[in-house]
Amino acid sequence: MERVRVGLVGLGTVGGGFYELMSRNAGHFEKKMGTSVEIARVAEIDTAKASRSVPRKILAEDYRRIVEDPEIQVVIELVGGTDTAYDIIRSAIEAGKHVITANKALLALRGAELFALARRKQVELKFEAAVGGGIPIIKVVRESLVGNRIDRIMGILNGTSNYILTQMSEKQLPFADALKQAQEAGFAEADPTLDVSGGDAAHKISLLASFAFGGWVDYRNILCDGITTVTPGEIEFAASAGFCIKLIASAVLVDGKASVAVFPALLPDRHPLALVRNEVNAVFLQCDFLGPALFLGRGAGANATASSVASDLGDLVQSLILHARRGGYPFDPSRALDLYPDSEMEYRFFFHFITANRPGIWAAVTGRLAENGINIESVHQKWEDPSKPSDLYVLVDEAREGQANKALREVCSESGISEQSRFYRILPL
């Protein structure tokens, strides 16, 4: 039987999970692939710790032992970060090796360059684990949907944020308490900024949109709002109106252009994504032939990530057995995708005005909305203590985001209305 030789760089949580998968399920894998796969070398800086699970004779401290080994055909980068990981991936591709990575931050930052390099060197750079963890969404988008025009992608792609919003909603917790609970439960990092700011979801949706729509989307060019300002009061009001609040990573084709963004949004309770609780990830797709579809699973964790790395490895083994490179590239990394302007996107909106408690506030708010052509559906005031600011929740009819932004600025310029006032987009069923 032929044998495919693999080098694994990084034996932390994810690398360790993948090493365990290959140890435990090598038999399954070989039977399904019709060939055997050998983890020929593992590179890990902490060799002392790594030697507890990996035989010393295949262990190395320096990843170059893998990249420079002519027998190794596939390099799996699972160290994370954007510095050493970049060196590992670039040098592996330049050495003519296929690469698998779970590193969304690096791909979002330098993917256009790395994918183009892989194309020139006729190797594959695979990253199923980088988006949606264990959910096989990259393969679905690249291969299963090949006959479709993908019209809309809506993802819950950051488990930390979804966990926090779920706990805020189910236990009426403020953000800070829910974050602390997420940290204690192991669903949030000590520094949660990248997760709760929407940044991690922005990395992922940019990658997914690039492959779905066929041109590069730079995450630095997309709208990205996080969940740090969401309050239990907003969640409670949204619930009373039949909505939940989720951090949505959205990519939509509008007039042939891509609108890609991350923001906390109101979803109708009956939307499939409304049911995604805690750390679970999910992707909802709308395609011209398939219609609507939902894919749901674990978005993080050693084992789910390992499952996706193994899927990529299976694909590469197929290519290697066939002694041939795969055909078409699903997108052109050198072509930046035309982005549809955020300000032109149309949504229903949920405004939350934080106001002083005195006559004239309602008139100012409703007047300014009217001047901007925004049609009010309902207004609800939460009012506890007349000496404290009150919360004015306003649901409005469909409007352009530019209109909503302008109206918000103008309302906030009125006396007695806080600059902290804000709005949320409402997504349709």
Next chain:
Amino acid sequence: MERVRVGLVGLGTVGGGFYELMSRNAGHFEKKMGTSVEIARVAEIDTAKASRSVPRKILAEDYRRIVEDPEIQVVIELVGGTDTAYDIIRSAIEAGKHVITANKALLALRGAELFALARRKQVELKFEAAVGGGIPIIKVVRESLVGNRIDRIMGILNGTSNYILTQMSEKQLPFADALKQAQEAGFAEADPTLDVSGGDAAHKISLLASFAFGGWVDYRNILCDGITTVTPGEIEFAASAGFCIKLIASAVLVDGKASVAVFPALLPDRHPLALVRNEVNAVFLQCDFLGPALFLGRGAGANATASSVASDLGDLVQSLILHARRGGYPFDPSRALDLYPDSEMEYRFFFHFITANRPGIWAAVTGRLAENGINIESVHQKWEDPSKPSDLYVLVDEAREGQANKALREVCSESGISEQSRFYRILPL
């Protein structure tokens, strides 16, 4: 650019949908695949009708024009049925052509033979559209889960049955009325037997289990119960206890053996499959590394089916571009899978005893259950008119299916208890 030549047999609903997809999305498809695909010939008995959408010069009445054409590399069989379709697929494989089909009934019946023939002739027989319609579940199981041991598959694989059960539940309709409504809405055939008997779901889960577990499962060897006896009273009682009733196609590994079955089951309201309404299909998977995952989408209809046929075609185009055959087969069609005995499966159960209305019934029922070692959780009697039979709903603790069957037979042998009494399995969250 290279060109792949395809022959399409059958231009009914599904064939027409696929022809439209290739007409409308040929550009997308070619860009993603890096090659062009030509529908070189279409065979359809009703040439008059077909000629309204297909150019006459590529139209044929006889499928042999396709099978015997040496230029055609891929044959797509979309005529349905198990007679002519068998001849088409067999002769195409024997002519060395790859085949794509959506024909679950035929594959369930003669798949072991056809897959073995394809293997001998070194061609592929692909069938993404046969299970779950547009949901890319075959590809996920074959490729994305290659690193996993698949422990459990639970599917809602028959849209007609799910539509009927949803309508019965939401509108308190009896089965016959909900069936009539499904027929009027186009979600049930004039003869709905195959759907409501569970037969169609049995075809699909047998195929899926074969590929997931690596050996052939003959649908004639699996337990198959339909939904024709489900009543609004049962649904109402189940709901009051926190469950919904769904037709579940189930495949589970128990002690290394496969337990494969189709039956109406009670699912906790919070189970992901409980949320699947009307004609939608879904597959819930439990794997050792991926963990739980859900895939949901349209299970039937021309467009969703066309999407899956296009996915198969995309895979074949990759193989053909590479001028190479794919490597491993995911299962051995000549090896029948060991099935775990149904009687040994353990579930909680929901018994529905239809009884005379007189003293001694409760004692008889509870006595017989006790004799069979079955532990009662709760008993609920629905009792309208003392002169009519009453409904005794009993929830019991976990027991073997053999125990439950024996207890049911013995209770039914008691005077005053109807032979129509029955039980449903309760599946865990």
